[in-house]
Amino acid sequence: MARMKFYCDEGRCIECLGCAVACEEANELPVGISRRKVVTVNEGMEGQEYSVSVACMHCTDAPCEQVCPVDCFYIRADGIVLHDKTTCIGCGYCLYACPFGAPQFPKDGAFGTRGVMDKCTMCAGGPEPTNSAKERELYGQNRIAEGKVPMCAAICSTNALIVGDEAEVSDIYRKRVMQRGKGVIGVPYGWSTAYKG
Amino acid sequence: MYHMAGVQLTKVKGLPMKKLFIFLLGAVLLNAREFIGKVPLVEHAKEVHFTGSRLISPELLHNILHYQTWGELFVYLQVHWFRALFFGITVGVLVVFLLHYLIIGPKKFSHSGKGVFVYSVFKRVVHWTAALAFVLVIPTGFMMIFGKELGGGDLVLTARYIHSIGTVLFIVSFIPMFLMWFIPMLPTLDDIKWFLMLGGYLTKKKVVVPAGQFNAGQKMWFWVAMLGGIVMIGTGAMMYFQDFHLAILDRFGLDQIDLIRIAAITHNFLGMAVAALFITHLYMSLFAIKGSLDSMISGNKSEDEVKYMHSSFYKKLKKEGKI
Incomplete structure (x- = not known):
């Protein structure tokens, strides 16, 4: 059985924010909610600056699933961590438990109060019938069910963000490391192609 | 080229x-x-003023690297301890009182006569406002802790909203209650004696209990509800507002998410103390001393009850010629 993983290659990410925007648009997220964030580290420091795209990492031992007081999380056989929005009470415990700050809370509850949690589903929807209107409204697209790559990785222009079975993802990354070395390579990926060709 | x-x-x-x-x-x-x-x-990227959400620090990686400090502790406590402790403490307190009621039984005092006027209308209104707040907050708190058993969803979500509304009532009653009872609730030497004989609750006999207007048990409840209440309001507000910015966090080098984690841990532990003493307060006023609830309804406390359960207060009133 495949074990689905995200990987963002910091040597390739050019902070174009394409993944974050594509995700928001594809899943019709409310304003102010981004399931995916692009973080730039060592900003402005020559040769040390790099960016990574971060969302729910779909942990094997997902702490959100462990702390949830209403047990609304479930982990699919392929490792995708999902939750049931009709069970969630929006308490925020998953956010406190998450190392990556993935859970977010749109203010769409009664009288504009904090509503139930929203997070990256790896474009795999939720517990509602696959590709039903309700699933789409609550969780966004179910691209996995259609055999498509999650929106963020599909849109990534430098192929920095890769997603798939862990063995294949690590194989791709291993090949890249063999070719160009590990980690950040000072000049952003594709710079020489774009400007010095 | x-x-x-x-x-x-x-x-x-x-x-x-x-x-x-x-x-x-x-x-x-x-x-x-x-x-x-x-x-x-930018020479010092870390000092750049950040205007957006602070919930996850501008440098997300900093949060990820420091997850071990508070994040893991929160997960450990929530997974292994909070639910078990809440369950254990609540059941423990209930069992102790049930045994007390069955073995030692309630205390009965004569309610003849006018009684001693102890609670003005103002005090009663403040008390019942706080009481309503606690009746809203504590059961809804338990509903969230044991949300799994209730199946979650709209029921527990509504409980979460009521938990916040109840807090507003508590905030309203907080200051008047603190001011009106602050002085009689200060500890005295009687309190040590009260604790040594556990307030006379371990005997069937009517014994003279050393206590002023409030006994050591009531004082304990008062201070836990007041000082603990402030902390509960503060930590609860942090969890409620979730996305706020306190400049002071930077000075302590604390990420905002870590502050909320500390708030959640504190809220849970303090909640156990408040819940235990709330149940105690209910048992004492409704069951352990028959008719003691009347004083909070009419304002008059049975003279017989004051004589035994609040002996120092009784002596003082007698000296002042109020009885």
């Missing part, structure tokens, strides 16, 4: 403006790239 192109350009007259523009743009971009490479845009 673009210099060569430039040389060519000067040679060929009448070149379309469009091509010239593209050439100039390219030149500017190339120069800009060299400029960026040489001068750091």
Whole structure:
């Protein structure tokens, strides 16, 4: 059985924010909610600056699933961590438990109060019938069910963000490391192609 | 290479403006790239003022690397301890009182006579406002802790909203209650004696209990509800507002998410103390001393009850000629 993983290659990410925007648009997220964030580290420091795209990492031992007081999380056989929005009470415990700050809370509850949690589903929807209107409204697209790559990785222009079975993802990354070395390579990926060709 | 192109350009007259523009743009971009490479845009990236959400620090990686400090502790406590402790403490307190009621039984005092006027209308209103707040907050708190058993969803979500509304009532009653009872609730020597004999609750006999207007048990409840209440309001507000910015966090080098984690841990532990003492307060006023609830309804406490359960207060009233 495949074990689905995200990987963002910091040597390739050019902070174009394409993944974050594509995700928001594809899943019709409310304003102010981004399931995916692009973080730039060592900003402005020559040769040390790099960016990574971060969302729910779909942990094997997902702490959100462990702390949830209403047990609304479930982990699919392929490792995708999902939750049931009709069970969630929006308490925020998953956010406190998450190392990556993935859970977010749109203010769409009664009288504009904090509503139930929203997070990256790896474009795999939720517990509602696959590709039903309700699933789409609550969780966004179910691209996995259609055999498509999650929106963020599909849109990534430098192929920095890769997603798939862990063995294949690590194989791709291993090949890249063999070719160009590990980690950040000072000049952003594709710079020489774009400007010095 | 673009210099060569430039040389060519000067040679060929009448070149379309469009091509010239593209050439100039390219030149500017190339120069800009060299400029960026040489001068750091921001020297101290960490000191950049950040105006957006602080929930996850601007440097997300900092949060990820410091997850072990508070994040793991929160997960450990929530997974292994909070639910078990809440369950254990609640059941434990209930069992102890049930045994007390069955073995030792309630205390009964004569309710004949006028009684001693102890609670003015104002005090009763403040008390019942706080009481309503606790009746809303504590059961809804338990509903969230044991949300799994209730199946979650709208029921527990509504409980969460009521939990917040109840807090507003508590905030309203907080200041008047603190001011009106602050002085009689200060500890006295009687309290040590009260604790040594556990308030006379372990005997069936009517014994004279050393206590002023409030006994040590009531004082304990008062201080836990007041000082603990402030902390509960503060930590609860942090969890409620979730996305706020306190400049002071930077001084302690604390990420906002860590502060909320600490708040959640504190809220849970303190909640156990408040819940245990709330149940105790209910048992004492409704069951352990028959008719003691009357004083909070009519304002009058049975003279017999004051004589035994609040002996120092009784002596003081007698001296002042109020009885």
